[in-house]
Amino acid sequence: MSAGERFTVALIGASGLLGRAVANELASAASTQPWRVVRTARSRADAASVKLDLLDHDAVRAFLGEVAPDAIVVAAAERRPDICENDPALARALNVDALNVIATEARALGAWVLSISTDYVFDGTSPPYLPDDAPAPLNAYGQSKLDGERALLASDPRSCVLRLPLLYGPFTGWNESAVTSLTPAIVKSADAANPPASMDAWATRYPTFTPDVAVVIRGMLEQHAKGATISGIAQWSGDEPMTKFDIAERIARALNVDAKLIAQRTPTDATPRPRDCHLDSGRLEALGIGRRTPFDIAIGGLLANCPDVSSQ
Structure with a gap:
């Protein structure tokens, strides 16, 4: 040019x-x-x-x-x-x-x-x-x-x-990404009246x-x-490298919630997905x-500006 x-x-x-x-x-x-x-x-x-x-x-x-x-x-x-x-x-x-x-x-x-x-x-x-x-x-x-x-x-x-x-x-709805889509279940699991959230601990993601x-x-x-x-x-x-279980733990820390999470070691998706x-x-x-950008910094910034998930 x-x-x-x-x-x-x-x-x-x-x-x-x-x-x-x-x-x-x-x-x-x-x-x-x-x-x-x-x-x-x-x-x-x-x-x-x-x-x-x-x-x-x-x-x-x-x-x-x-x-x-x-x-x-x-x-x-x-x-x-x-x-x-x-x-x-x-x-x-x-x-x-x-x-x-x-x-x-x-x-x-x-x-x-x-x-x-x-x-x-x-x-x-x-x-x-x-x-x-x-x-x-x-x-x-x-x-x-x-x-x-x-x-x-x-x-x-x-x-x-x-x-x-x-x-x-930056998202317009929780389900825009498989990362942020975990958030409502994480927050819900922190309520003593609700069961733990099951999170995949098999596949490694980046x-x-x-x-x-x-x-x-x-x-x-x-x-x-x-x-x-x-x-x-x-x-x-x-x-x-993180599994969805790892991601969920870090989201919980960013939100400062005491989430109850279960590590799922066997794939349950109907659609086959690669492991790593x-x-x-x-x-x-x-x-x-x-x-x-380090994940904890990026996700912390996103969630600091997110809507109230407790109503999701």
Whole structure:
């Protein structure tokens, strides 16, 4: 880019858990970066975003043709494993077919695509996983995201997939993240009249703070804007291993509640989940891209500003 030239980013899925964090990070950089960000949302579109349904392929093509972005960040997806397992057609429509449409249009426009994927493309038996390790998803969600990765990179090898693990961050409802969704049960268990809360102590997760991921994505966009495009597969992950039982204990400490928790040592999920999919972040770290906020600091800040959970 030449000095003063405008760089346009289409942020697809700007109203979601990750999309909001990316939108905020890019807005904070507006004074130092010559870019404009065009946000899209489906059910939660507002005055600052364009309403866009990814299942409407003609609308997606029209939007991209009108905006003519230099870069497209795809933060929208069907990310709920149980929903994907029960409705694989919907998972494919959002995680594969829509991404394929975006990739095809992006290639025609010369736009770089950065699409978000998941650690669930792996089976969790041989961590840590490098970007080029062989995927082996255990469920429909992981398979749909893997198929989306392959569709994108086959369409344009210059594009990039960013794999991420369990996300948490500023939220609009407890269930936006599998981390914050534990909170109401934790608080309820502290009441002597209620039974203990059962928490998974089998699968190891790496909770990753969405504002940190937003810093990563900003860094990747900056690389592209200066002609040092990151292509292929990249990964980013928090570095603190925890089970949901561990997460629950730390949430209880942050809330200063005496929770009664039971460690569940055998998986009970109807949808199969991998045991440990720790992602190696070395590729981005070597470029000086990334930030990690300690979990206790991040969750403490989130819960200090949360609504009263006792009424949930």
